[in-house]
Amino acid sequence: METLPDHDKLLTDRALRCAATELNVDSSELRITPVSGGFSLNRRALVSSGGRTIFVKEVDANLLSDEGERELGWLKKDYAVTRLLQKTYPQYVADWTELADDGYVLMTSSYASSDGWLWQPPTDNSVAERYISTVITAVRELEKIKLPQELIEELQLQPFVARELGLDEGIDQIIADADIRRRLIDNYQKLLPNQLEINKRRCQAIIGLLEKRDELIDISVRAKEFAKQTEDCFNHSDVRSDNLAFNPQTGELKLVDWNWASYVPQGSGATEFLVDMARHGHDVTPWLGELNVEMLASFVGFFLIRSLKPPLKPGDNLRQMQALSAAVAYDLLELM
Numbered sequence: 001m002e003t004l005p006d007h008d009k010l011l012t013d014r015a016l017r018c019a020a021t022e023l024n025v026d027s028s029e030l031r032i033t034p035v036s037g038g039f040s041l042n043r044r045a046l047v048s049s050g051g052r053t054i055f056v057k058e059v060d061a062n063l064l065s066d067e068g069e070r071e072l073g074w075l076k077k078d079y080a081v082t083r084l085l086q087k088t089y090p091q092y093v094a095d096w097t098e099l100a101d102d103g104y105v106l107m108t109s110s111y112a113s114s115d116g117w118l119w120q121p122p123t124d125n126s127v128a129e130r131y132i133s134t135v136i137t138a139v140r141e142l143e144k145i146k147l148p149q150e151l152i153e154e155l156q157l158q159p160f161v162a163r164e165l166g167l168d169e170g171i172d173q174i175i176a177d178a179d180i181r182r183r184l185i186d187n188y189q190k191l192l193p194n195q196l197e198i199n200k201r202r203c204q205a206i207i208g209l210l211e212k213r214d215e216l217i218d219i220s221v222r223a224k225e226f227a228k229q230t231e232d233c234f235n236h237s238d239v240r241s242d243n244l245a246f247n248p249q250t251g252e253l254k255l256v257d258w259n260w261a262s263y264v265p266q267g268s269g270a271t272e273f274l275v276d277m278a279r280h281g282h283d284v285t286p287w288l289g290e291l292n293v294e295m296l297a298s299f300v301g302f303f304l305i306r307s308l309k310p311p312l313k314p315g316d317n318l319r320q321m322q323a324l325s326a327a328v329a330y331d332l333l334e335l336m
Protein backbone atom coordinates (compact mmCIF):
# COMPACT_ATOMS: atom_id res chain seq x y z
CA MET A 1 0.00 0.00 0.00
CA GLU A 2 1.25 3.49 -0.91
CA THR A 3 1.84 5.63 2.18
CA LEU A 4 2.22 9.40 2.45
CA PRO A 5 5.74 10.72 2.95
CA ASP A 6 6.44 10.74 6.65
CA HIS A 7 8.52 13.81 7.47
CA ASP A 8 9.33 12.55 10.94
CA LYS A 9 10.92 9.24 10.09
CA LEU A 10 14.69 9.06 10.22
CA LEU A 11 15.24 7.20 6.94
CA THR A 12 12.94 6.11 4.12
CA ASP A 13 12.43 2.50 3.03
CA ARG A 14 14.86 3.13 0.19
CA ALA A 15 17.76 3.84 2.57
CA LEU A 16 16.73 0.99 4.85
CA ARG A 17 16.83 -1.43 1.91
CA CYS A 18 20.40 -0.30 1.14
CA ALA A 19 21.43 -0.71 4.77
CA ALA A 20 19.78 -4.14 4.95
CA THR A 21 21.68 -5.27 1.85
CA GLU A 22 24.93 -3.98 3.29
CA LEU A 23 24.32 -5.65 6.64
CA ASN A 24 23.09 -8.82 4.95
CA VAL A 25 19.73 -8.98 6.75
CA ASP A 26 16.07 -8.26 6.13
CA SER A 27 14.89 -4.63 6.60
CA SER A 28 12.65 -5.77 9.44
CA GLU A 29 15.71 -6.81 11.46
CA LEU A 30 17.30 -3.35 11.50
CA ARG A 31 17.60 -1.16 14.55
CA ILE A 32 17.56 2.56 13.81
CA THR A 33 19.06 5.12 16.19
CA PRO A 34 18.88 8.92 15.80
CA VAL A 35 22.03 11.09 15.82
CA SER A 36 22.58 14.61 17.12
CA GLY A 37 23.67 17.61 15.06
CA GLY A 38 23.62 18.36 11.34
CA PHE A 39 22.08 21.31 9.54
CA SER A 40 21.22 19.91 6.12
CA LEU A 41 17.75 18.70 5.12
CA ASN A 42 19.04 15.18 4.53
CA ARG A 43 17.82 12.22 6.53
CA ARG A 44 20.35 10.40 8.68
CA ALA A 45 20.60 7.73 11.36
CA LEU A 46 22.69 4.88 12.70
CA VAL A 47 21.48 1.51 11.49
CA SER A 48 22.41 -1.71 13.30
CA SER A 49 21.93 -5.40 13.00
CA GLY A 50 23.60 -7.99 15.17
CA GLY A 51 26.96 -6.61 16.18
CA ARG A 52 27.44 -4.20 13.27
CA THR A 53 26.37 -0.54 12.98
CA ILE A 54 26.66 1.81 10.01
CA PHE A 55 25.88 5.52 9.58
CA VAL A 56 23.38 6.16 6.79
CA LYS A 57 22.63 9.54 5.20
CA GLU A 58 19.95 9.94 2.58
CA VAL A 59 18.73 12.55 0.12
CA ASP A 60 14.92 12.50 0.19
CA ALA A 61 13.81 14.47 -2.88
CA ASN A 62 10.34 14.84 -1.31
CA LEU A 63 11.82 17.18 1.31
CA LEU A 64 13.65 19.40 -1.16
CA SER A 65 12.53 22.03 -3.63
CA ASP A 66 14.89 21.14 -6.49
CA GLU A 67 14.46 17.35 -6.47
CA GLY A 68 17.50 17.20 -4.22
CA GLU A 69 19.93 18.05 -7.01
CA ARG A 70 22.15 20.17 -4.76
CA GLU A 71 22.16 17.60 -1.94
CA LEU A 72 22.92 14.78 -4.40
CA GLY A 73 25.94 16.78 -5.53
CA TRP A 74 27.00 17.19 -1.90
CA LEU A 75 26.75 13.47 -1.19
CA LYS A 76 28.69 12.60 -4.33
CA LYS A 77 31.48 15.04 -3.46
CA ASP A 78 31.58 13.95 0.19
CA TYR A 79 31.96 10.35 -0.99
CA ALA A 80 34.62 11.13 -3.63
CA VAL A 81 36.75 13.28 -1.29
CA THR A 82 36.52 10.71 1.51
CA ARG A 83 37.68 8.00 -0.92
CA LEU A 84 40.58 10.21 -2.03
CA LEU A 85 41.68 10.94 1.53
CA GLN A 86 41.46 7.28 2.50
CA LYS A 87 44.62 6.91 0.40
CA THR A 88 46.64 9.82 1.85
CA TYR A 89 45.25 10.67 5.28
CA PRO A 90 43.17 7.61 6.25
CA GLN A 91 43.37 8.56 9.93
CA TYR A 92 41.18 11.64 9.36
CA VAL A 93 38.31 10.08 7.37
CA ALA A 94 35.84 7.23 7.74
CA ASP A 95 37.46 3.82 7.25
CA TRP A 96 34.68 2.70 4.95
CA THR A 97 32.15 4.55 2.79
CA GLU A 98 29.77 3.52 0.02
CA LEU A 99 27.42 5.50 -2.21
CA ALA A 100 24.33 3.46 -3.09
CA ASP A 101 21.03 3.68 -4.99
CA ASP A 102 21.97 6.18 -7.72
CA GLY A 103 23.75 8.37 -5.21
CA TYR A 104 20.75 8.90 -2.92
CA VAL A 105 22.19 6.90 -0.01
CA LEU A 106 25.60 7.35 1.59
CA MET A 107 26.76 4.76 4.10
CA THR A 108 29.88 5.07 6.27
CA SER A 109 31.52 3.42 9.23
CA SER A 110 29.85 4.35 12.48
CA TYR A 111 31.59 6.57 15.01
CA ALA A 112 28.74 6.50 17.50
CA SER A 113 28.70 8.47 20.74
CA SER A 114 27.72 5.20 22.46
CA ASP A 115 31.16 3.90 21.43
CA GLY A 116 32.89 6.89 23.02
CA TRP A 117 33.10 9.26 20.02
CA LEU A 118 32.42 12.91 20.77
CA TRP A 119 30.40 14.94 18.24
CA GLN A 120 30.38 17.97 20.52
CA PRO A 121 33.23 19.84 22.19
CA PRO A 122 34.20 18.08 25.41
CA THR A 123 32.99 19.74 28.60
CA ASP A 124 36.11 18.80 30.54
CA ASN A 125 38.79 21.47 30.03
CA SER A 126 41.81 19.19 29.72
CA VAL A 127 40.01 16.96 27.19
CA ALA A 128 38.91 20.09 25.33
CA GLU A 129 42.50 21.20 25.07
CA ARG A 130 43.54 17.87 23.52
CA TYR A 131 40.52 17.99 21.25
CA ILE A 132 41.35 21.47 19.95
CA SER A 133 45.05 20.65 19.50
CA THR A 134 44.22 17.45 17.60
CA VAL A 135 41.89 19.25 15.19
CA ILE A 136 44.33 22.14 14.65
CA THR A 137 47.14 19.67 13.89
CA ALA A 138 44.89 17.81 11.43
CA VAL A 139 43.72 20.90 9.52
CA ARG A 140 47.30 22.13 9.26
CA GLU A 141 48.43 18.77 7.86
CA LEU A 142 45.53 18.61 5.42
CA GLU A 143 46.48 22.08 4.13
CA LYS A 144 49.56 20.50 2.56
CA ILE A 145 47.63 18.22 0.19
CA LYS A 146 48.57 19.08 -3.37
CA LEU A 147 46.47 17.68 -6.22
CA PRO A 148 46.71 17.87 -10.00
CA GLN A 149 44.42 20.46 -11.59
CA GLU A 150 42.27 17.80 -13.35
CA LEU A 151 41.50 16.16 -10.02
CA ILE A 152 40.77 19.53 -8.39
CA GLU A 153 38.22 20.17 -11.13
CA GLU A 154 36.81 16.66 -11.16
CA LEU A 155 36.19 16.76 -7.40
CA GLN A 156 35.10 20.43 -7.43
CA LEU A 157 37.80 21.54 -5.04
CA GLN A 158 38.39 24.86 -6.80
CA PRO A 159 38.85 27.90 -4.53
CA PHE A 160 35.67 29.84 -3.69
CA VAL A 161 35.86 30.65 0.02
CA ALA A 162 38.04 33.78 -0.05
CA ARG A 163 35.91 35.50 -2.66
CA GLU A 164 32.58 34.28 -1.32
CA LEU A 165 33.39 35.55 2.17
CA GLY A 166 35.68 38.47 1.41
CA LEU A 167 33.48 39.99 -1.30
CA ASP A 168 30.20 39.23 0.44
CA GLU A 169 27.97 42.32 0.28
CA GLY A 170 26.55 41.80 3.77
CA ILE A 171 28.83 44.16 5.62
CA ASP A 172 28.23 46.98 3.12
CA GLN A 173 24.46 46.47 3.26
CA ILE A 174 24.70 46.71 7.03
CA ILE A 175 26.71 49.94 6.78
CA ALA A 176 24.23 51.43 4.28
CA ASP A 177 20.94 50.36 5.82
CA ALA A 178 19.80 51.51 9.26
CA ASP A 179 16.82 49.17 9.12
CA ILE A 180 19.09 46.11 8.77
CA ARG A 181 21.15 47.33 11.72
CA ARG A 182 18.01 47.81 13.79
CA ARG A 183 16.78 44.28 12.96
CA LEU A 184 20.16 42.83 13.91
CA ILE A 185 20.20 44.71 17.22
CA ASP A 186 16.66 43.45 17.95
CA ASN A 187 17.73 39.88 17.21
CA TYR A 188 20.73 40.06 19.51
CA GLN A 189 18.62 41.52 22.28
CA LYS A 190 16.20 38.58 21.97
CA LEU A 191 19.00 36.02 21.70
CA LEU A 192 21.09 37.35 24.57
CA PRO A 193 19.23 36.16 27.73
CA ASN A 194 19.65 32.42 26.92
CA GLN A 195 23.38 32.49 26.15
CA LEU A 196 26.54 31.60 28.06
CA GLU A 197 27.94 34.58 30.01
CA ILE A 198 30.79 35.00 27.56
CA ASN A 199 28.41 35.02 24.59
CA LYS A 200 26.14 37.56 26.33
CA ARG A 201 29.13 39.87 26.52
CA ARG A 202 29.90 39.20 22.85
CA CYS A 203 26.31 39.94 21.84
CA GLN A 204 26.50 43.23 23.72
CA ALA A 205 29.79 44.06 22.02
CA ILE A 206 28.41 43.44 18.54
CA ILE A 207 25.32 45.53 19.33
CA GLY A 208 27.83 48.27 20.14
CA LEU A 209 29.64 47.66 16.86
CA LEU A 210 26.38 48.06 14.91
CA GLU A 211 26.26 51.66 16.15
CA LYS A 212 29.83 52.46 15.12
CA ARG A 213 30.03 53.30 11.44
CA ASP A 214 33.81 53.84 11.30
CA GLU A 215 34.52 50.47 12.88
CA LEU A 216 32.13 48.72 10.48
CA ILE A 217 33.91 50.36 7.55
CA ASP A 218 37.23 49.20 8.93
CA ILE A 219 35.93 45.61 9.12
CA SER A 220 34.60 45.85 5.55
CA VAL A 221 38.05 46.92 4.33
CA ARG A 222 39.77 44.08 6.18
CA ALA A 223 37.23 41.56 4.88
CA LYS A 224 37.99 42.56 1.30
CA GLU A 225 41.67 41.85 1.95
CA PHE A 226 40.70 38.23 2.54
CA ALA A 227 39.52 37.94 -1.06
CA LYS A 228 43.05 38.81 -2.25
CA GLN A 229 44.80 36.01 -0.35
CA THR A 230 46.33 33.04 -2.18
CA GLU A 231 44.13 29.99 -2.04
CA ASP A 232 46.61 27.14 -2.14
CA CYS A 233 45.73 25.25 1.05
CA PHE A 234 43.43 22.24 1.04
CA ASN A 235 40.61 22.48 3.58
CA HIS A 236 37.48 20.64 4.68
CA SER A 237 35.87 24.12 4.71
CA ASP A 238 33.20 23.31 7.30
CA VAL A 239 35.32 22.39 10.32
CA ARG A 240 32.88 22.45 13.20
CA SER A 241 32.33 20.09 16.11
CA ASP A 242 29.18 18.63 14.52
CA ASN A 243 31.25 17.57 11.50
CA LEU A 244 33.94 15.73 13.41
CA ALA A 245 34.24 12.86 15.82
CA PHE A 246 36.96 12.70 18.46
CA ASN A 247 37.70 9.68 20.58
CA PRO A 248 39.17 10.89 23.89
CA GLN A 249 40.31 7.35 24.79
CA THR A 250 42.42 6.81 21.68
CA GLY A 251 42.93 10.42 20.51
CA GLU A 252 41.55 9.51 17.05
CA LEU A 253 39.84 12.13 14.90
CA LYS A 254 37.43 11.61 11.98
CA LEU A 255 36.09 14.42 9.82
CA VAL A 256 32.79 13.97 7.95
CA ASP A 257 30.78 16.08 5.49
CA TRP A 258 33.47 16.87 2.95
CA ASN A 259 31.05 18.51 0.52
CA TRP A 260 32.52 22.01 1.00
CA ALA A 261 36.15 20.86 0.68
CA SER A 262 38.21 23.29 -1.39
CA TYR A 263 41.45 25.24 -1.68
CA VAL A 264 41.52 28.22 0.67
CA PRO A 265 43.93 30.78 2.20
CA GLN A 266 46.21 29.50 4.94
CA GLY A 267 44.64 29.27 8.39
CA SER A 268 41.04 29.07 7.15
CA GLY A 269 40.36 25.66 8.69
CA ALA A 270 41.79 26.65 12.07
CA THR A 271 39.83 29.91 11.96
CA GLU A 272 36.44 28.34 11.29
CA PHE A 273 37.08 25.70 13.94
CA LEU A 274 38.29 28.13 16.62
CA VAL A 275 35.25 30.36 16.06
CA ASP A 276 33.11 27.26 16.68
CA MET A 277 35.08 26.39 19.84
CA ALA A 278 34.90 29.95 21.19
CA ARG A 279 31.15 29.98 20.52
CA HIS A 280 30.84 26.85 22.65
CA GLY A 281 32.53 28.76 25.47
CA HIS A 282 36.06 27.37 25.16
CA ASP A 283 39.15 29.48 25.73
CA VAL A 284 40.95 29.66 22.39
CA THR A 285 43.60 32.20 23.39
CA PRO A 286 46.42 29.57 23.25
CA TRP A 287 45.70 29.26 19.50
CA LEU A 288 45.24 32.92 18.50
CA GLY A 289 48.35 32.60 16.33
CA GLU A 290 46.50 30.09 14.12
CA LEU A 291 43.78 32.58 13.17
CA ASN A 292 43.49 34.20 9.77
CA VAL A 293 42.62 37.78 10.80
CA GLU A 294 41.15 38.80 7.44
CA MET A 295 38.94 35.72 7.43
CA LEU A 296 37.68 36.69 10.89
CA ALA A 297 36.85 40.15 9.55
CA SER A 298 34.94 38.62 6.64
CA PHE A 299 33.01 36.33 9.03
CA VAL A 300 31.49 39.35 10.81
CA GLY A 301 29.42 40.64 7.87
CA PHE A 302 28.91 37.23 6.27
CA PHE A 303 27.30 35.72 9.38
CA LEU A 304 25.50 38.92 10.42
CA ILE A 305 23.57 39.18 7.17
CA ARG A 306 22.78 35.45 7.02
CA SER A 307 21.45 35.48 10.56
CA LEU A 308 18.54 37.60 9.28
CA LYS A 309 17.35 34.94 6.83
CA PRO A 310 14.32 32.79 7.67
CA PRO A 311 15.05 29.41 9.34
CA LEU A 312 16.04 26.54 7.04
CA LYS A 313 13.50 24.29 8.75
CA PRO A 314 11.05 25.04 11.55
CA GLY A 315 12.65 25.10 14.97
CA ASP A 316 16.28 24.80 13.84
CA ASN A 317 18.91 27.06 15.37
CA LEU A 318 21.04 27.75 12.29
CA ARG A 319 20.29 31.51 12.31
CA GLN A 320 21.12 31.81 16.03
CA MET A 321 24.34 29.90 15.39
CA GLN A 322 25.20 32.37 12.62
CA ALA A 323 24.40 35.40 14.80
CA LEU A 324 26.65 34.03 17.54
CA SER A 325 29.40 33.21 15.03
CA ALA A 326 29.43 36.85 13.90
CA ALA A 327 29.68 38.02 17.52
CA VAL A 328 32.48 35.54 18.27
CA ALA A 329 34.42 36.51 15.13
CA TYR A 330 34.19 40.18 16.14
CA ASP A 331 35.35 39.37 19.67
CA LEU A 332 38.37 37.39 18.41
CA LEU A 333 39.18 40.12 15.91
CA GLU A 334 39.31 42.60 18.79
CA LEU A 335 41.82 40.35 20.61
CA MET A 336 44.26 40.33 17.71
Ligand SMILES: Nc1ncnc2c1ncn2[C@@H]1O[C@H](COP(=O)(O)OP(=O)(O)O)[C@@H](O)[C@H]1O
Pocket residue numbers: 035036037038039040041042044046055057094108109110111112113119241242243256257
Ligand atom coordinates in the same frame (compact mmCIF):
# COMPACT_ATOMS: atom_id res chain seq x y z
N1 LIG B 1 29.96 8.16 10.65
C1 LIG B 1 29.16 8.62 11.62
N2 LIG B 1 28.96 7.87 12.74
C2 LIG B 1 28.15 8.31 13.73
N3 LIG B 1 27.49 9.49 13.69
C3 LIG B 1 27.65 10.28 12.61
C4 LIG B 1 28.48 9.89 11.53
N4 LIG B 1 28.46 10.88 10.59
C5 LIG B 1 27.64 11.82 11.08
N5 LIG B 1 27.14 11.46 12.30
C6 LIG B 1 26.20 12.24 13.15
O1 LIG B 1 25.27 12.90 12.30
C7 LIG B 1 25.37 14.32 12.46
C8 LIG B 1 25.16 15.01 11.14
O2 LIG B 1 25.92 14.38 10.13
P1 LIG B 1 26.41 15.16 8.88
O3 LIG B 1 26.95 14.16 7.93
O4 LIG B 1 27.34 16.24 9.31
O5 LIG B 1 25.04 15.76 8.35
P2 LIG B 1 24.68 17.18 7.72
O6 LIG B 1 25.02 17.07 6.29
O7 LIG B 1 23.24 17.34 7.93
O8 LIG B 1 25.48 18.23 8.42
C9 LIG B 1 26.74 14.54 13.06
O9 LIG B 1 26.79 15.74 13.79
C10 LIG B 1 26.88 13.32 13.95
O10 LIG B 1 26.16 13.49 15.16
Ligand SMILES: [Mg+2]
Pocket residue numbers: 038039242243257
Ligand atom coordinates in the same frame (compact mmCIF):
# COMPACT_ATOMS: atom_id res chain seq x y z
MG1 LIG C 1 27.35 18.23 9.00
